[in-house]
Amino acid sequence: MTSKKQAEEEKLERMRHSASHVMAEAVQSIFPEAKFGIGPPIEDGFYYDFDLPRPLTPDDLPDIEDKMREIIKANQPFIRREVTKEEARKLFSAQPYKLELIEELPDDKLSLYQQGAFLDLCRGPHLNSTGEIKAFKLLNIAGAYWRGDERRPMLQRIYGVAFDTQEALEEHLKRLEEAARRDHRKLGKELDLFSIQDEFGPGLVLWHPKGAIIRRQIEDFWKDEHAKRGYELVYTPHLARIDLWRTSGHLEFYQDYLYSPMDVEGQKYILKPMNCLGHILIYKTKLRSYRELPIRYAELGTVYRYERSGVLHGLSRVRGFTQDDAHIFCRPDQLEEEVISVLELALFMIDTFGFSNYQLLLSTRPEKYAGTVEAWDEATDILRRALERSGLKYDIDPGEGVFYGPKIDIKFESALGKAWQGPTIQVDFNLPSRFDVTYIGEDGKEHTVVMVHRTVLGSMERFLATLLEHYGGAFPVWLAPVQVRVIPVADRHLEYADKLETELKNAGIRAEVDRRAERINQKIRQAQLEKVPYMLVVGDKEVASSTVSLRLRSGEQLASLSLERFKEAAKKAIASRAKDVAIPG
RNA sequence: GCCAGCGUAGCUCAGUGGUAGAGCAGCGGUUUCGUAAACCGCCGGUCGUCGGUUCGAAUCCGACCGCUGGCUCCA
Numbered sequence: 001m002t003s004k005k006q007a008e009e010e011k012l013e014r015m016r017h018s019a020s021h022v023m024a025e026a027v028q029s030i031f032p033e034a035k036f037g038i039g040p041p042i043e044d045g046f047y048y049d050f051d052l053p054r055p056l057t058p059d060d061l062p063d064i065e066d067k068m069r070e071i072i073k074a075n076q077p078f079i080r081r082e083v084t085k086e087e088a089r090k091l092f093s094a095q096p097y098k099l100e101l102i103e104e105l106p107d108d109k110l111s112l113y114q115q116g117a118f119l120d121l122c123r124g125p126h127l128n129s130t131g132e133i134k135a136f137k138l139l140n141i142a143g144a145y146w147r148g149d150e151r152r153p154m155l156q157r158i159y160g161v162a163f164d165t166q167e168a169l170e171e172h173l174k175r176l177e178e179a180a181r182r183d184h185r186k187l188g189k190e191l192d193l194f195s196i197q198d199e200f201g202p203g204l205v206l207w208h209p210k211g212a213i214i215r216r217q218i219e220d221f222w223k224d225e226h227a228k229r230g231y232e233l234v235y236t237p238h239l240a241r242i243d244l245w246r247t248s249g250h251l252e253f254y255q256d257y258l259y260s261p262m263d264v265e266g267q268k269y270i271l272k273p274m275n276c277l278g279h280i281l282i283y284k285t286k287l288r289s290y291r292e293l294p295i296r297y298a299e300l301g302t303v304y305r306y307e308r309s310g311v312l313h314g315l316s317r318v319r320g321f322t323q324d325d326a327h328i329f330c331r332p333d334q335l336e337e338e339v340i341s342v343l344e345l346a347l348f349m350i351d352t353f354g355f356s357n358y359q360l361l362l363s364t365r366p367e368k369y370a371g372t373v374e375a376w377d378e379a380t381d382i383l384r385r386a387l388e389r390s391g392l393k394y395d396i397d398p399g400e401g402v403f404y405g406p407k408i409d410i411k412f413e414s415a416l417g418k419a420w421q422g423p424t425i426q427v428d429f430n431l432p433s434r435f436d437v438t439y440i441g442e443d444g445k446e447h448t449v450v451m452v453h454r455t456v457l458g459s460m461e462r463f464l465a466t467l468l469e470h471y472g473g474a475f476p477v478w479l480a481p482v483q484v485r486v487i488p489v490a491d492r493h494l495e496y497a498d499k500l501e502t503e504l505k506n507a508g509i510r511a512e513v514d515r516r517a518e519r520i521n522q523k524i525r526q527a528q529l530e531k532v533p534y535m536l537v538v539g540d541k542e543v544a545s546s547t548v549s550l551r552l553r554s555g556e557q558l559a560s561l562s563l564e565r566f567k568e569a570a571k572k573a574i575a576s577r578a579k580d581v582a583i584p585g
Numbered sequence: 586g587c588c589a590g591c592g593u594a595g596c597u598c599a600g601u602g603g604u605a606g607a608g609c610a611g612c613g614g615u616u617u618c619g620u621a622a623a624c625c626g627c628c629g630g631u632c633g634u635c636g637g638u639u640c641g642a643a644u645c646c647g648a649c650c651g652c653u654g655g656c657u658c659c660a
Binding site for chain 1: 633651
C-alpha cells in the first residue's frame, strides 16, 4: 500500500470511529438510561453495542440518523483527556460494561474522548470535530453477545457505513445492491437451479434439473482431472457404525456436529460427517507395500453435519453436502511432491472456473494438537517447501492448523470481492495412528503412512453458490444449463428450428427451441433472463439461406452465420471451457 | 442456539379488526410478429402451523416451524 493510500485509510478509519461515537451520543439522547458496550470502526463503517431498555426496530434508525446529523451540524470538538483508573471508575460508575473494560486495561492512565454530552472510554484517535464526518448511513440492527461470548448478555448492535464523500457512500450502497442482485439464493430461484424447502428440511438441498446439469459438468470435469492425476475414484456409504467414529475420535471432538445415532438391528449407526474413514478402511483391506504408494482415493462424498439453525445460509452453509474429497496415503519422503501436485491441481481448478484473486495461507500448530512437536515442525516445513517450490506467495496463519495437523488453505475472491474458502490441504497425524494405517517399507518393516486430506472445490453446494455469485448467474458456455436457445420468428420456422436443435444436440450442445406462440421480443427477453449464452434467431431469411442469426446474451449480434460455423465455434468454446462468450471470429 | 425483523397465489408484492387483491407465470382463445414484456378471457390462496382474545382475525396476543440480518460456531 502506498503511504498516501495508507494515510487516506487512516483518515477514513478515524472518521468511522468518530461516527460511532456520534451514533452513541444520538442513542444516549434518545435513551438516557442506555448502557454502552464498545464501538469500533470496521471495514467500510462502524458499529456500537448498546444495552437498551427496549429492543430497537428498523424504524428507530432514521430517528438516530436525524439526531446524528444534528450533532454533526453542531460541529462539536472531540476532546481527549487522560484520567487515572480511579477517576474513570467514578465517571463510568453507571456503565457496567465500561467498568469491566477499565479493570482489564494494563495502564493506570486511561484516555477519554468527549464530544457534546457524550463521554467515552476510548483509545482514539478521532477527528477534530463532529463536523468532519462527511457521509454516513445506518444499515442494520443486530444482536451481539457482550465480548463475543454466548454466555454473556446480548447487546443491541447498530451497524453503519461512512465515507468521505456522498458519492463514495452511494457507490458503496450500489455495491451492496449489486451483491443482493447476485445473491446465489435469489439467482438459484430465478434460474430454477435448486431449492431448500421447509417441508423436506432446512439445510437440505434439492437440485433441480438445471442445477443438476451444472453440477454434472463440474463433477465430470473434476473426475477427469483426478483420473488424469493418478487418483482412483471410490464410493462409500452415507451410514456407518458408530464405533468407527469412536475409534477415529470424531465422537469426542466433533460430537456437536454429529446426528443422533439410529438403531439398526440393535447396532448403532450414524450419518457420516466425513469421508475419510471409508477411504482408510479401503486402504486397510490388504497389506500395502511402499511400492504402491502414494495411493490417492477420491470421492464426491456426501456428508451430514448438524449445524445450528441460525447459521444455515442458502447453499453456503447446509446440513448435507457433497465434498470433492480425496485422501492421499504416502510415505514421508513423498509428501512434498504430493502437496506440490495438489497445489497445482487446486490452482488449475480455480483458474478454469474463472477466479483470479486468491490468497494462500499456511496454518501452523494450534494449542490443542495430536502428534509430536517434531512431527508438526517437520510436516509444516514440508508444506512450506512445497509452497516455495511452487513459486507461490503465502502468508502464515499462526496456530490455525486443525488439531490433527498443519494445513494450507486457499481463499479466493469472487467478482464482487467476497472471500470464499477454497481448496484446503491438511496433513493428518491422528487417523493413521488411531487406525493403524501402515505400509511395509523397503526394510521389510511396518511404517505408519502419512495421510493428507484435501478438497479443491470445497463442496458442490458451496461451490455452486460461489460460482453463481461470481458470474451473477451468467455462466460460461460449458457450464450453462441451456447453451443455445433457438428462437423461431414465426410458427412457420418451427420445422427449421427443430432441425437446428437436433443437429446441435447431436454435436453435444445443450440446445432447445422456444416453441411458444410468442413474439420474438418475448422469446429474446426470456432467454436473456435465463442468461442463455447463445440465441439463434431464425426467420424467413435464415430458412432461405440455411443460416442462423446469432445473438449473445451481451446483446452482440451476428447475422447470416452458417450453422456449421456456429456449431464449431460453440463446440470450441465448450471444449476449451472459455470464460467469455464471444462472436465467432 | 441467542437478539431483532419477516412469513398473503408458482414468483414479486399490496392489503392494520368487517366477505382476500395486483402484476407476472399457468391455462383457453385471437395474433404469426426480426433481437429484452402482443391482446382478450379463465384458473389460482384453509393469509406458515396450532391455540387464544373478539359478535367477527391475514390484521391483536401466545407457542411452535421456517426464512432474513447479525452474534456465537464453521473439523
